[in-house]
Amino acid sequence: MFRLMPFVRRGLFEPLHGWISHSPKLRYWRELEKTQFYPEEKLRKIQWRRLSELLRYVAENNDFYCRRFQSAGISPQDIQSPEDLRRLPLLTKAEIRANGQAMISRGFAVERLQKAKTGGSTGKALELYFTEECSELRNACALRHNLWSGWNRGEPIAAIWGNPVLPNTLKETLRQFISGPPVIYLDTMAVSSASVARFVDEWRQVKPTLIFGHAHSLYLLARKLEEMRISDLCPKGIISSSMMLLPHERAKIEEIFGIKVIDRYGCEEVSLIASECEKHEGMHLNIEHLFVEFLRDDDTPVADGEPGRIVVTDLMNRAMPLIRYQVEDVGVPTNRHCSCGRGLPLMENVTGRVADFLVKKDGSRVAGVSLIENTLTRFPGLDQLQIIQTQLQRFVIRIVPGKGYEGQTVKELEKYFKGVFGEETEVEIEKISDIPKESSGKYRFSICALK
Numbered sequence: 138m139f140r141l142m143p144f145v146r147r148g149l150f151e152p153l154h155g156w157i158s159h160s161p162k163l164r165y166w167r168e169l170e171k172t173q174f175y176p177e178e179k180l181r182k183i184q185w186r187r188l189s190e191l192l193r194y195v196a197e198n199n200d201f202y203c204r205r206f207q208s209a210g211i212s213p214q215d216i217q218s219p220e221d222l223r224r225l226p227l228l229t230k231a232e233i234r235a236n237g238q239a240m241i242s243r244g245f246a247v248e249r250l251q252k253a254k255t256g257g258s259t260g261k262a263l264e265l266y267f268t269e270e271c272s273e274l275r276n277a278c279a280l281r282h283n284l285w286s287g288w289n290r291g292e293p294i295a296a297i298w299g300n301p302v303l304p305n306t307l308k309e310t311l312r313q314f315i316s317g318p319p320v321i322y323l324d325t326m327a328v329s330s331a332s333v334a335r336f337v338d339e340w341r342q343v344k345p346t347l348i349f350g351h352a353h354s355l356y357l358l359a360r361k362l363e364e365m366r367i368s369d370l371c372p373k374g375i376i377s378s379s380m381m382l383l384p385h386e387r388a389k390i391e392e393i394f395g396i397k398v399i400d401r402y403g404c405e406e407v408s409l410i411a412s413e414c415e416k417h418e419g420m421h422l423n424i425e426h427l428f429v430e431f432l433r434d435d436d437t438p439v440a441d442g443e444p445g446r447i448v449v450t451d452l453m454n455r456a457m458p459l460i461r462y463q464v465e466d467v468g469v470p471t472n473r474h475c476s477c478g479r480g481l482p483l484m485e486n487v488t489g490r491v492a493d494f495l496v497k498k499d500g501s502r503v504a505g506v507s508l509i510e511n512t513l514t515r516f517p518g519l520d521q522l523q524i525i526q527t528q529l530q531r532f533v534i535r536i537v538p539g540k541g542y543e544g545q546t547v548k549e550l551e552k553y554f555k556g557v558f559g560e561e562t563e564v565e566i567e568k569i570s571d572i573p574k575e576s577s578g579k580y581r582f583s584i585c586a587l588k
């Protein structure tokens with residue numbers, strides 16, 4: 138049944154659903170298919186026009202931003218360049234938590250808005266609001282980027298997710314059936330041989346052509362499939378998102394599924410920020426929807442090739458605008474161009490969350506993720522690792538021992554961390570069977586508990 142369904146879904150169900158629900162998704166998606174190939178300069182003009190319109194809008198309709206403009210002593214007309222924009226203060230997660238619904242623009246009824254709640258690395262949730270239209274425009278954008286993987290509209294999808302939201306009622310099931318492709322799920326909060334066997338059975342019936350999930354979950358699935366000697370799952374595309382994709386994880390996923398992984402970066406607050414295309418030469422920034430800045434610690438912009446804190450302005454959400462929002466990740470902009478011909482500029486990969494950087498005695502910082510990558514690939518017998526910096530020179534290293542683990546591994550690890558953080562550093566190795574995940578199913582590579 139599913140072999141015929143993608144054509145029917147693409148040609149009939151999806152447009153019909155869009156028409157009944159007045160969704161702009163398909164119309165806008167067609168536009169995005171064209172704009173991605175505009176020259177960068179033209180895309181930057183569209184981006185700047187949207188930004189200027191947003192600034193004018195918030196100055197007239199949003200009390201929270203009116204006050205911000207006033208205290209910065211500027212008006213939207215004063216903002217003519219990225220440099221001018223930097224006169225507006227950065228927006229932190231703490232400010233969003235403190236102001237909440239007071240950040241919603243006049244004329245929007247909260248009860249009519251969609252709400253997204255993010256888990257947040259510190260366990261403190263953020264609540265974001267947007268209109269259904271904004272959500273559909275984001276979906277259109279996600280659709281464009283999903284197509285970069287080789288998947289086609291209407292074809293079944295496999296999602297590897299923590300706590301997947303499944304349709305509960307008959308109405309929700311029907312809605313999903315009509316509006317989107319069939320989706321099968323593997324809950325990453327509980328990956329076991331039994332759950333993977335069930336998932337594989339379902340896969341063989343539904344035949345998804347796209348597999349979608351957190352980087353580490355895709356890696357765990359690939360390892361499980363290898364262990365269970367299952368080699369007949371052949372998607373056209375794999376999209377890894379929401380977590381950094383470590384090189385050894387990418388290599389294993391690509392080996393098991395026999396195709397390349399598309400790495401994608403985004404967050405719940407603003408949706409898709411950047412994504413690799415089929416050429417895998419960097420991540421294309423979604424500049425039709427976002428104005429993205431990369432900043433140094435002193436809030437000046439970094440040079441191309443230099444890591445900087447990622448700051449985004451969401452050009453699509455007028456209900457609860459996010460202007461100069463600090464995502465708390467670090468990424469590297471680049472002026473390289475991709476051979477695919479798209480005008481969307483590139484960034485290199487994300488180098489980690491701000492909170493996941495560890496501090497050396499001299500005050501310099503190290504991305505926890507690069508230490509993880511170095512140790513996991515260097516020392517045999519380590520399945521997973523998490524670094525917790527409890528004091529400046531005190532670390533707890535949680536390890537999940539794997540095949541080939543031996544007592545020597547612990548000594549080697551201690552030596553390695555002393556080498557990076559100084560001989561007098563205390564390193565406590567804690568052997569555990571599993572590293573606890575956040576409620577989203579992701580796990581943190583490193584945690585810096587220093588104030």
Ligand SMILES: [Zn+2]
Nearest residue numbers: 414416475477
């Ligand atoms: Zn490209």
